[in-house]
Amino acid sequence: MPVIDLWAKDGYLSTPDGNSIYFWGFSKSETGPAQLPGPHIVARQGETININLYNTLTEPVSISFSGQSGIMADGQPVQPQYTDGKLLSFFNHAEPGGMVSYTFTPSFPGTFIYESGTNPHKQVPMGLYGGMVVRPADYNPDAREFKTAYGAGTDTEYDREYLLITWEIDPDMHQAVEEGKPYQVSKFLPRYWTLNGRCAPDTMLMDGLDYLPHQPYGSMIMGQPGEKILMRYIGAGIENHPLHPHGTHTRVVAVDGRLLRNENVDLSFKRFTVLVGAGQTYDQIYQWDDLGYTTQNPIPTILPNLRNMGVGDAGWTMWSGSPYLGVKGDIPVGVVSYNEFGEYYFMLHSHEELQITNWGEFPGGMMTMVAIYPSLSPAVGILE
């Protein structure tokens, strides 16, 4: 039986505008840093897993596993916890310095959130949440027919997969918790919006950076033309966020871990903006097909002299300087290009545009890019 240890701890997250914000998060080990979001849990349909929660915080902590049934805590069915007749936790919790051991068997595949069930109005906005992916029972990443989100024959084959978890930060709340002062959640006013715990442009950086020890997950989506890119969205904040990828539509194949299909009737649908509600999950296939322009089949418009155009007004650009995939052009002198091989970049962002700022300054917040490379290692876009 797979055993996963989660340690509830505190730490400081970093924002690109130089802020350092106190938060609570889950860690993989006793000595590791608190993480935002918590460590990804990858489980398998029908396989019982055991999750041990160790609590180093000063108040009780529990975990809610959405979409799961028959959850046991220390061998008993989970139950709400009360002190003096007042609700304290939705589920069995670990006392400060204590632990609780959950076991359950995921009965169907999909994307799920796990999050605190104790003082959740405070603990989830403080950072006690993470993503869980349940593989179908027949999952086999080495056989295309069985490398699916929902099982063979469900039209959910994919080439690469990514998890994007939305969340918001009201720094006043975090400071109040750090200083032990009262805070009115009804006054919640976010100044930062995150994907996988980071604000743009940090979202576009790679996983596991030394200088973001508490925010290990990047959000850059990478693939090749024509590939099926599985995007798993999770809404971990207390607000809804309309996520809009440029480049093409996504086909929504499942919501809340439920395949959009009744018997043989397919109910999946395409959207260019998906509203990720609080606590919801959306599984989608993004497939960008090349329009076919190459240096041999040129674009039907004239590329102006780039010295006359706005390129990298922010001092940097993701552009190659060429209209063509896999070709690098001449970027004007003085502009830094982060383009590697002539890959295409398409923005993916919240369309409540104030959310793509860091405390009001664009660019920032809930924004990343989809990068389409002319060729890309098969080792990119794997969730473990």
Next chain:
Amino acid sequence: MATVIKRFGATDGWVSMPDGTDHYIFGFVDISVVPENQIFQYRGKATLLAPLLDVYEGDEVYLTLTNLGFPNRPDLDDTHTIHWHGFPNQIPLWDGVPEASISVPVGRDFTYYYQPLDPGTYIHHCHFEPVEHIQMGMVGPVTVRPKLEKELGLKFAYNDENTAYDREGLIFLTELDPRPHHLVANVQEFDWTEYSPEYWLINGRSYPDTVKPANDQSMPQQPFSALVEAYQGEKVLLRFVNIGFQQHCLQIPGVPLKVVGLDAQQLRGYNGEDISYWRDVIYIAAGQTMDVIFTAPRAGIYPLYNRNLNKNTIAGTEFGGMVTEIRVSPKP
């Protein structure tokens, strides 16, 4: 298929609300047929909404953006772009994201090219510092009509006879927070996390202006009417667009609404399953579009309004805001 050649100028201007207030905007103005030596006469004449781009599936569209500058803010030399929101399989050059391709400085032109292959309701907007440029008004509608219309000589939302209609209306939703408009006009910064709109608009107007005719003389920079008129029994297509920063929920009591398309995609499953559905309330998030068909009921006036009832106001006081009317006449 046809070749469509359009030219939009990016500039600034002013819009008015029913309470008599004026608000500074950025926006686009259609200069497609203006001689080159006269384009500067269109500085300061941006419209809210930006001009409609109305094309057929398969057309070749050459859309030139000319940055005319801001006569009210000559110090502000922002570049602009046009982003066709929802265009599938786009290449970055024509996607209008400054961080991933080109933007257009003051006095320069750039031509975007599109060959739309999927009919439906889209949006175009500037993507330069989008929180500012969208709120300031650089937003407009895009309609792509299906080939089936040309084949059968009738009107359809998609390439499917089940999406036939007689008349169409645009319900294009935005909000206006007067503070950033005032601050930008006065060379000041706004903290966008404090965004809190006071005006809720359909087609760039607040009720009762929404039901005034198109190109009304009293609102030269708000040319789009939101009044929908039909004869009893006619099928009416409403193209809902939300390019504000909030969710909205629109309803027309007494008129059931059939949702046939979302985000410029007909509601069809993998195997062609019909997954269209009926609603009384159209709940739409920022950056979404919905194609909705209803049958005009018995003659009368049917208000269309926001079920977030606080948005049916002018600056929070008078009745107005995100309201318009469906006026149904008896069969002629």
